[in-house]
Amino acid sequence: MSAGNSHDVKVLNGLVEGLIDSADGYREAAAEAADPGHSDWFEARAAERRRLADDLRAAVRERGGSPEEEGSILAKAQRAFMDVKAALLRDDASVVGSVESGEDHLKGRFERALADAGLSATTKETVRRAYAEVKAGHDQMSALKHSLEAQRDADNPLYPK
Template sequence: MSGDKHDIRVLNGLIEGLIDSADGYAEAAAEAGDQGYKAWFQARADERRRLADDFKTAVRERGGDPEEDGSILAKAQRAFMDVKSALLGDSASVIGSVEGGEDHLKARFERAMADEDLSATTRETIRRAYAVVKEGHDQMSALKHSLDARRDADNPLYPK
């Protein structure tokens, strides 16, 4: 049972991160002016919620009570993103904020997969979800770097 308790604790930590990610993407969808970004962010939010639901099921199967909320810190970061977006009014600032959250989520999953005290079943559940998280992280990172490069190229001081 102590192994189940550890697995439940780790899964609940990841659920919290997935909820934070879903909420961040939903907020980004609401803030995005571009319809393409809006749709992409909303699809990512839905995907993160499905992963969180899968982990909630895994927690229940292990006899635990699943986490239902995101973290207080993430709520504060989203409030900062609202202010930043209102002041800067551009997609790049929203994308930069979301990309930072994705870095954090990916790192949480990597720490969990390295946890040798997890059962093989839980580690496999996390590994499968990590593939989805990493894909989203990598796409967001590529988008951010693409926007940064475009902004740099538009700078009059950029060497042509």
């Protein structure tokens, strides 16, 4: 594997790890969500993240590398925290807030990869295509979070009507 390919493989594997973390987070959010519609949406997003991870794994193999198969230890710790938080708060807004935080992190990873001048043009295009889906998912999660927050505020008896 050439030095250029080595850098590309490292960056791609970092993104694969982030996508695995995201898929795992969405899967856990689906299990924690009280609203079946949210649960279904989280499951669909988890499947999308797994597919994107598979696409980037294929790109790693094309460049002569060995693809990442697991998520990060830090993400596992964050999901454990999310489990405790959801058990205490028992509402979809807290679950969505935790997932949205993870989505911010994943989006940032992709943006750093796109700004990496050391990536080959081919790898950068692969990352750009995956980023479009990551950003769309991030934006939808952010909109859901804000919608749930607004609903919670509107349901508050102290909220001026």
